Structure formats: structure tokens, C-alpha cells
Amino acid sequence: MSFNTVILKNFFKNLKNYALYMFALVFSVVLYFSFVLMSQDDSAVEEIQSSQLMSTGFTVGSVLLVVIILAFVMFANSLFLKRRNRELALFQLIGLTHGEILRILVLENAVIYFSSLVFGIAFGFLTSRTLLMILLRLMQVELSVGLNFSVQAVIQTAILFVGIFTLLMIQNFIFLKRTRLISMLTLDQSSEADYSGMGIGTMILGLLGLIMISSGYWLSMNIIEFGSVLLLVLFGILFLTIVGTYLTFKASVAFVLNMIRKSKQGCVSVNDVLSLTSIMFKMKSNAFLLSLVSIISAISMGLISFSYISHYSVESLIESTVSHDYTFYEEEDMQFYSHLLDDSEIEHRPLVIPTISYVARGDGIISGNGDDDSEISLNIVSEEFVDDTEVDEGELVIHGLSTVVGVYMDFDLNRSITLYNDDYEVTLELVETNEDAALPSFVARGRLQAVVSSEVYSRLEENAIHDKEQAEPHEAFVIDIVGEDSQEIFQLMNGENNPLFESRIEQYTNQIQGAGILMFVIGFVGLAFLMTTGCILYFKQIGESEDEKDTYKVLRKLGFSVNEIVKGLTLKVAITFGIPLIIGLLHTYFAVNAGWFIFGNEMWIPMLTVMGAYIVLYSTFGLVSILYYKKTVRDSL
Amino acid sequence: MIIQAKDIKKSYGNKRNRTEVLKGIDLTIEAGEFVTIMGASGSGKTTLLNVLSSIDNVTSGHVYIEDQDITQLKEKKLADFRKKDLGFVFQEYNLLNTLTVKENILLPLSIRETKKAEAEKQFKLVSEELDIYNLKKKYPSEISGGQKQRTSAARAFIHQPKIIFADEPTGALDSKAASSLLSKMKQLNKKINSTILMVTHDATAASYSKRVVFLKDGLIYSTLIKGERTQESFYKEIMNTQSVIGGVSVEF
Incomplete structure (x- = not known):
């Protein structure tokens, strides 16, 4: 041969x-x-x-x-x-x-x-x-x-x-x-790492790890306050949490487990033999791997959450920036399209919305830095041009207050807001704030919109000072389709030689596709991260079960049943898989909490969905590991 | 003179925490000799065997095998040397579980592409000598510890190496199986004139050899030569020396 x-x-x-x-x-x-x-x-x-x-x-x-x-x-x-x-x-x-x-x-x-x-x-x-x-x-x-x-x-x-x-x-x-x-x-x-004992050094390192993580979390909670050195703070948070995670695995976990072990004063049960002691020995040498697992989990969960948040929020984000189905730059353009739609017998409503800008102050306005008498500039729109909004004389409704703006600025309902210029002022009661925009964004220019009753509007209009030097638009030209807008209508209007216009349905399509791809790619890569970390942990467990075969043999010879041993091993798997997961989940929560408003206007539902899915998939690997252990224990004798 | 070791030192660990296992050993072994190394646990006997057999490298000193310094050999030459001249029997059997007894034994012949008829002849000779010819189609998981040990020994002998290194070859065997393996080894030593270097802590096993070298704390403590004595009296002397080294008196 x-x-x-x-x-x-x-x-x-x-x-x-x-x-x-x-x-x-x-x-x-x-x-x-x-x-x-x-x-x-x-x-x-x-x-x-x-x-x-x-x-x-x-x-x-x-x-x-x-x-x-x-x-x-x-x-x-x-x-x-x-x-x-x-x-x-x-x-x-x-x-x-x-x-x-x-x-x-x-x-x-x-x-x-x-x-x-x-x-x-x-x-x-x-x-x-x-x-x-x-x-x-x-x-x-x-x-x-x-x-x-x-x-x-x-x-x-x-x-x-x-x-x-x-x-x-x-x-x-x-x-x-x-x-x-x-x-x-x-x-x-x-394969057993040499055990260097639980010295005072381990204790200090363990404490340091926990302190670093908590201070990273604290910074992330208060990230808004550090606007000027944002980048520096971001890197600081990354550094603190990553190094803190490593130290936690290197020292804190072993330290805590050792305390538990000491408290038993030598009376170790089979659970302890298989979980506590084994993990204590291995945690230190596996510190790098486990911190990698938690950081990778946190990164993928965080990124998937962010992309899901933005996908989830596309619709309401469009609502808060785009006020009408179609917006035009000139009145002639609007008329051109109105005829076009008439020819195709599409029912629609052309509108010319006048607006003026006023400076506002009052108790109702709370700015992000806690300054009480802050002033903001508002675009005033008459109630008759805004659907679904009822405003009485002496009342005012704020429109276009998206989540991102809401981070920097808040309003107190049922308090007063005074609109004023050099010649005139009127004090109104703030009754409602609304996310939806009342004016197209290129007319509003980033300002919030205040909707007032038509009587108040005409008085403000009379007293407005028109600044000749600032050529701001005073009117918005829009068309709303009666009933649902559709891709067909958009394609009809989107002829090659037709004047320029903005379309809500087009923006929505673009954004939902962009967010969709982003979420898919991130989700896919995140899934790959999840699967690989899961597999690596699983492989690790297989390796450990091979190493510990003799322990199972001894325990079974001593008269422990397979189930008793597997119970101890289950605890071990739960700890090895669980601690990185918990730390990863915490990291994710604080990361998402710090930055979610940039991506959309809903945090909890998308984040919890992502976390839930992650936990389920991740736990599968733990479950498979337990089954493998069970087989090894059964075959050990 | 087939093996010559000159001032071998071997230490483990790092700079701060260093343990010197071998502290300068000189040893000469003639061709065809059957030498046993004995000593208490931790005296460095297995380390000495590993160093002499090229499995481990020395910290300082030289090992000459047939006047060639193996501490200076390149990996390729070393492999060639193991292939042609060395055979190993270990305390653990080191058999491939995926191959039958026969395939395991024939491994050293397979890699040198020996003719089939020749391989068959050698296999028959060695396996019958060691009483495992009838097990040739079995897998290692199907045979007993002693049989595995003998398979492992057969593998070490099959290519008629110049030197056979055996580390506690009887460690896992009962006394009957041990003595049968040892007498087989002794016979083969005579028949094919291989040199055998064995490490053991078992005085009975040691009494099969021609010379026993005692190690203590990394140095050669004493050497006993069997000469024309009977195995029994040699055994007694080994026991006596052992009790002197260990400081434990043995009652007969």
C-alpha cells in the first residue's frame, strides 16, 4: 500500500x-x-x-x-x-x-x-x-x-x-x-491556561473595566452637551467601552465568579465544577475572543438598528420636510402642470400659499441649552392653507417639528408665544405642535412654521416689514392630487422638456430604496457577523468539551447522571454566551440612544425588533452547543 | 559507538523563572546495546530521551549519532534521519484510529515506498514476533491496551531502524503483557541488532536491558551493567540503587 x-x-x-x-x-x-x-x-x-x-x-x-x-x-x-x-x-x-x-x-x-x-x-x-x-x-x-x-x-x-x-x-x-x-x-x-490567582491587581483591573464602561455610557447619554468637541468625545466613548469591555472579561468576570466560589467555602456542587471553575480558568485566556464577540455584536446590532430606524422613519421624515404632493418654483410652472393634469382628467388642487416671517419669543419656547428667553424665526402660514389643522383666533400651531429639530428645541403647550417686529407684536397661545410640514422646504428654509387663523394672518401681513435685500420667497406654489398620488401621475408630469418641480412620491421612492439597500446590506453583513461569532463560540465549546472529557468521565464514575452534568454545562454555556450578549446589548442600547434621532423618529420599535431577532439567532448557537455537550457527556463513559 | 551525548543542558521557562532539567549529561551508547534510563519523577529522564531522539532541542551541548551532530541538522535532513534510522514507542500509543493495525505498522514502510512483497514479509516477521499478526484487520479502537502497545512497538521495529527510543513502553500494561513485550523487544534487539534506549521507572522492565543509567536532578548518578549476571540479581541491584536514590528503603 x-x-x-x-x-x-x-x-x-x-x-x-x-x-x-x-x-x-x-x-x-x-x-x-x-x-x-x-x-x-x-x-x-x-x-x-x-x-x-x-x-x-x-x-x-x-x-x-x-x-x-x-x-x-x-x-x-x-x-x-x-x-x-x-x-x-x-x-x-x-x-x-x-x-x-x-x-x-x-x-x-x-x-x-x-x-x-x-x-x-x-x-x-x-x-x-x-x-x-x-x-x-x-x-x-x-x-x-x-x-x-x-x-x-x-x-x-x-x-x-x-x-x-x-x-x-x-x-x-x-x-x-x-x-x-x-x-x-x-x-x-x-490547553489549560496557568492560573495566576486573584490578586489585588485583578481586582483593580476589574473595577477599572466597569468604571470605564460606565463612564463611556455616561458620556453617550450626555453627548449633546459636548457639541463643540463631538468627534473627540465619540472617540473617547469608543476607547472607553472597547478597552473597558476587554478589562471586564480579563478581570471583572473572573473576579466576580471567584467571589461566588469563595462564598461556597469549598462545598462546590457539580454545577460549580462544570461552570464556575471552568469559566474562571478560561475567561482570562478567552478575554480577547469574548470581548471581540461582544463588540462585534454591539456593532452589528447598533448599525442594523440605525438602518432599520431610518427605513422605518422614511414616511414620517418625508411628511415633516415635504408638505405637498408637488411643489413648483414659479407660478407659471404650476399652471402648466395644472393644465397637463386637467387634460388627463386627473382631479387635483393647485394652491398658492402666501407666507411671511416673524421673530418669536415667549414662555412657550424652550431651547436646547435651557435658555429661557431665546428667540426663533418662524414662517407664518394662514390656517386656510393647512389641512387638518383647526386654529382659533388667538391660537397658534407649530408645524414641521421633526425629531432632529426636537432634540435642540422644545415647546411648552398652552403657554404664550409672541410674534413681533419693530412696529407690531401679537401674543398667541401655543395649542399644538405637529411633525408635518406646512410649507415646502425651499420656502421654509429650515424654519419652523406657525399656523395662525386667517384674521391674525391678515393683520400680521399688513404690518410685515418686507426686507428688500433678502429675496425670500413669499409664496409657495403647490399642487395636491385629490385621492392618491401614483407613479403614473409622476411619470406623466416628468416629461423631458417640462419645467422643474419637486415631487413627494419621487422623494419617497428614492429614500425608501436607499434606506432599503442600506438596511439590506448592513443587515446582511450584520448577519454574517452574527453567524461567524456564533460559530466561533460554538467551535470553542466543542474544543472545551474535548478537553474536559476526562472530567465528565470522572463525574460519571462518581455517580452523577448525564442530566446533572448537562445541567451544569448548560449554566456554563449560558454564562459564556450570555455575558458577551448582555454586554453587547447594553453597548447597543447606549449607542442607539445617543444617535438615533439623526436617522429617524422612532427608536424603540426598530431597536427592540433588531435586538429580539439577534437574541433568538444567537441563542440558537448556545442551544446547539448544549446539545453537543450532551452527546459528549453521554459518550464519555 | 552509535550515540554520543556531550555536556547536554536543557532548561525550560523564561529568563526570570528558569528550571534547569538537564545539567550537563555525557553519555555514550554502543551499537546493539539495550540501555535503560531510570530515575525519580522529575529527574529529567523523558527530557533526555526527547533530546537524544531529536524530538526536542538542547539548550546547549551536542548529540552525535553515528558521528553526525543532530543538534545542527536542518529540518529536512532530520526528517530523513528519522525516516531511516529511528523508531519510537511511546507510553501513549500514538496510533492513527482511522487505520487498521496492519496499516499503522506499515506506515514507516509506506513512506519509503518499499516493495509490497518485501513489506508483507517484514510485517509477518515483526507482527508474529509480537503476537499481533491475527489482529491485522482490526482498528485500534477494537483491541486492548497491551495490543495497542505492541502494535506501536511493531511500527517502531518494522523498518529495522538503527535506534529505537521507547518512553515507558510498559506503562499501560499489566506485568504479564509487560514482560512479554520486553522479551520480544530483547529478542528483536538481538535478531536485527537494533540499539534500544528505553526510559522507565519500573525495575522489572529495566532488568531486561544490558545497562541501566540512573539520573538524579538532571545529572547521571550511577550506571549499572548487567554483565554475566542473571536477570534476577540484576533486578535486585537496580532495586537497591533505586532505593538509595529515592531515600526509601525497600523490604524484600
Whole structure:
């Protein structure tokens, strides 16, 4: 029997042990291939107005994906190498050179790689259909998803994975070169990190970690106050939370667990043996990995939350900036389109809305910096031009108060607001604030709008001082479609030689598609992050279960049942998976809380949805780990 | 003279916390000798074996095998040297669970592409000598510890290496299985004239050899030569020396 047949036999017999590694590979291929395939789907690209944005989004997403995949596959490979230590050592003992062993590894990996690539591409093809449907749904594009297979996507995927393959072989070669034969023979016995005790240093570090995280959180709560050095504060928060997280894992967790252990005074139960002590030893050496997991979780949850918030808020954001279905720059333009619509027998309502600007002060206005007698400039609109708003004589309603503006400015209802200029002033009672805009944004110029009764408006109008030097528009020309506006009407008006205009439905479509792509790409990358961190933790648990096999054996010989041992291990899995998750969730909450208003006007529903989905998916990996432990314990005796 | 060690020192750990395991050992082994290294736990016997067999590197000193300094050899030459001249038997069996007993034993011949008929002949010779010929189609998970140990020994002998290194080869065996393995090793030592270097803490095992070297705290403490004595009287002397080193009196 030649040596090659020995190697092949060994390989195929061992295939069961390689399953994990193959899974990692297939998973990565699926991820990448479906992503590439989707970005090259012509039928979708044609249909979508913002295809430029789409391709940019996909490019950024694919670069991130490559980074994640590379890190993930290399991690899996290093675990895989460690498990095969003794086999490789034996080959060296009987006289194979490093080069020959590397050749074996290349051969084996090539088989694994090639089959994973084929499987992955097949799966990826199926997944990409589903994913594309999700994407189009998010972008609110009606399009049936066909079956496009792109050879170019296959080639692109193949090139990437050949590149990764080369890197892995370099990794293997370095591993072989650097590991002494003696340490390979004894490696699997020395996995337990040396235990350096719970000194005063650990305690200080542990406290420091918690303090750093809390001060990071505190800064994020009060970020508005640091407007002038915002960037500096942002980096400060990042630094504090990231280093704090690391220290927490390095010291705080072990410290707390040790306190619990001490309080038991030697009477350790089976739960303690399997969870507390084991975690205490491993937490320190796994500190880097676990803090990576929590930070990555926080980043993906935070980013997905932000993108979901902006997707969720598109409609109300449009409402607060765009007041009418169509807005025109000149009165003639409005008339032109009015005729056009009449010709097509589309019922509509053209409007010319006059407006004047006044300075306002009074108890009703609360500015962000707590200054009581602050003044703001308002655009005054008469009540007759604003739908759904009832204003009596002596009353005033503020319009266009979006969430972003609301951060800097607030109003006290049922208090007075005085509108004034050099010659005239009138004091009115603020009865309501409203998010929706009453004027087109290029007329309002970022100012809030005050809606007053028509009598008050005409008095203000008479006394207005028209500043000749500032050529501000005093009228807005708009058309509202009676009933629902539609893409057909927009296309009818959007002729090539027609005058310029702004359309609410067009802005909405653009924004919802943009937000849809953004959310999809971020969601996809976030999902990739989630899956890889989950897999890495799971692989880690498998490794630990191998190491602890003897412990289970001893415990079972002592008379503990499988269920009792698994109960202890469940606690361990809950702690190993749970602590990074909890820290990640906290990080996410404080990050989203600090910046959500930039992206939209609803925080809780999108954030909690994202967190809920994340927790469910993440816990699946914990559950699978427990099942694996159960199997190991059952087989240990 | 097949192995010559000159002033071997070996220490572990970092600069601040250094443990010196071997403190300067000189040892010469002639071709065809069966030498045992003994000593209390921590005396450095396994480390010495690892260093002499090229598995571990020395901190200082030289190891010559057939006048070639293996501490200076390149990885490729070293692999070649292991392939041709060395055989290993370990306390743990180090068998591939995915291969049958026969395939495991034939591994060293496979990598040098020996002719099938020749390999078959060698296998029959060695496996019958070690009483495992009938197990050839079994997998390691299906045979007993002693049988695994003998498989591992057969693998070390099959390519008729010049030197066989054995680390506690009887550690996992009961006394009957141990003595059968040792007498087989002794016979093979005679038959194919391999040099055997064995590490053990078991005086019975040591009494099969021609010379016993005692280590204490990283230095050679004393050497016993069997000469023309019977195995029994040699055994007694080994026991006596052991109790002197360990400071424990042994009652007979």
C-alpha cells in the first residue's frame, strides 16, 4: 500500500471530524456567492432607480464580507490544525519532512475546498433568490424574482476562495515551522491556561473595566452637551467601552465568579465544577475572543438598528420636510402642470400659499441649552392653507417639528408665544405642535412654521416689514392630487422638456430604496457577523468539551447522571454566551440612544425588533452547543 | 559507538523563572546495546530521551549519532534521519484510529515506498514476533491496551531502524503483557541488532536491558551493567540503587 493511499484512507475516515471545518467553508461560500450573485442581477438593477447607490452599497458590503470570511476561515483552520496535532506529529516522527506534510495538508484541503465551493455555490444560488426577494420587498419594488445564474459571480467567488486557500496554506506552513515537535506531542494536554490567582491587581483591573464602561455610557447619554468637541468625545466613548469591555472579561468576570466560589467555602456542587471553575480558568485566556464577540455584536446590532430606524422613519421624515404632493418654483410652472393634469382628467388642487416671517419669543419656547428667553424665526402660514389643522383666533400651531429639530428645541403647550417686529407684536397661545410640514422646504428654509387663523394672518401681513435685500420667497406654489398620488401621475408630469418641480412620491421612492439597500446590506453583513461569532463560540465549546472529557468521565464514575452534568454545562454555556450578549446589548442600547434621532423618529420599535431577532439567532448557537455537550457527556463513559 | 551525548543542558521557562532539567549529561551508547534510563519523577529522564531522539532541542551541548551532530541538522535532513534510522514507542500509543493495525505498522514502510512483497514479509516477521499478526484487520479502537502497545512497538521495529527510543513502553500494561513485550523487544534487539534506549521507572522492565543509567536532578548518578549476571540479581541491584536514590528503603 503506497503512502498516498494511506493518506487518502485516513482522510476519508476522518471526514466526520472535518465536518465542522467544511461547514465553516460552505457557509462562507454561500454568504459570499449569494451576495455577489445578487449584486449582478441585471433585472433588478434595471428596475431600481437608485442602482448607483445599490452597486456602491454592494461593493462596500462585499469588502466587509471578505474580511469577515477571511478571519473566520483562518480561525476555523487554526482550531482544525490543533485538533490534528498528534497526527501531524506522528507523521513527523516516522520521518516526513515539513514539505511533505504540507503537501498532505494541501491535498486534503484542496478536496475539502473544492467540494465546499461546489456545495456553497449551489446553496448560494438558492439563497440568493430568497435574499433578493427580501431586498426588493424592503425597497418596495414590485418585481418577480427570476433565476439568473452568473458565471462571472462563480469566477469571482472562485478567485476569492483560491486566494483564501493560499493564505491558509501559508498559515499551515508557519504553524508547522514554528511548532516544535515536542510541543505538538504534548499540546493537547496543556490547553489549560496557568492560573495566576486573584490578586489585588485583578481586582483593580476589574473595577477599572466597569468604571470605564460606565463612564463611556455616561458620556453617550450626555453627548449633546459636548457639541463643540463631538468627534473627540465619540472617540473617547469608543476607547472607553472597547478597552473597558476587554478589562471586564480579563478581570471583572473572573473576579466576580471567584467571589461566588469563595462564598461556597469549598462545598462546590457539580454545577460549580462544570461552570464556575471552568469559566474562571478560561475567561482570562478567552478575554480577547469574548470581548471581540461582544463588540462585534454591539456593532452589528447598533448599525442594523440605525438602518432599520431610518427605513422605518422614511414616511414620517418625508411628511415633516415635504408638505405637498408637488411643489413648483414659479407660478407659471404650476399652471402648466395644472393644465397637463386637467387634460388627463386627473382631479387635483393647485394652491398658492402666501407666507411671511416673524421673530418669536415667549414662555412657550424652550431651547436646547435651557435658555429661557431665546428667540426663533418662524414662517407664518394662514390656517386656510393647512389641512387638518383647526386654529382659533388667538391660537397658534407649530408645524414641521421633526425629531432632529426636537432634540435642540422644545415647546411648552398652552403657554404664550409672541410674534413681533419693530412696529407690531401679537401674543398667541401655543395649542399644538405637529411633525408635518406646512410649507415646502425651499420656502421654509429650515424654519419652523406657525399656523395662525386667517384674521391674525391678515393683520400680521399688513404690518410685515418686507426686507428688500433678502429675496425670500413669499409664496409657495403647490399642487395636491385629490385621492392618491401614483407613479403614473409622476411619470406623466416628468416629461423631458417640462419645467422643474419637486415631487413627494419621487422623494419617497428614492429614500425608501436607499434606506432599503442600506438596511439590506448592513443587515446582511450584520448577519454574517452574527453567524461567524456564533460559530466561533460554538467551535470553542466543542474544543472545551474535548478537553474536559476526562472530567465528565470522572463525574460519571462518581455517580452523577448525564442530566446533572448537562445541567451544569448548560449554566456554563449560558454564562459564556450570555455575558458577551448582555454586554453587547447594553453597548447597543447606549449607542442607539445617543444617535438615533439623526436617522429617524422612532427608536424603540426598530431597536427592540433588531435586538429580539439577534437574541433568538444567537441563542440558537448556545442551544446547539448544549446539545453537543450532551452527546459528549453521554459518550464519555 | 552509535550515540554520543556531550555536556547536554536543557532548561525550560523564561529568563526570570528558569528550571534547569538537564545539567550537563555525557553519555555514550554502543551499537546493539539495550540501555535503560531510570530515575525519580522529575529527574529529567523523558527530557533526555526527547533530546537524544531529536524530538526536542538542547539548550546547549551536542548529540552525535553515528558521528553526525543532530543538534545542527536542518529540518529536512532530520526528517530523513528519522525516516531511516529511528523508531519510537511511546507510553501513549500514538496510533492513527482511522487505520487498521496492519496499516499503522506499515506506515514507516509506506513512506519509503518499499516493495509490497518485501513489506508483507517484514510485517509477518515483526507482527508474529509480537503476537499481533491475527489482529491485522482490526482498528485500534477494537483491541486492548497491551495490543495497542505492541502494535506501536511493531511500527517502531518494522523498518529495522538503527535506534529505537521507547518512553515507558510498559506503562499501560499489566506485568504479564509487560514482560512479554520486553522479551520480544530483547529478542528483536538481538535478531536485527537494533540499539534500544528505553526510559522507565519500573525495575522489572529495566532488568531486561544490558545497562541501566540512573539520573538524579538532571545529572547521571550511577550506571549499572548487567554483565554475566542473571536477570534476577540484576533486578535486585537496580532495586537497591533505586532505593538509595529515592531515600526509601525497600523490604524484600
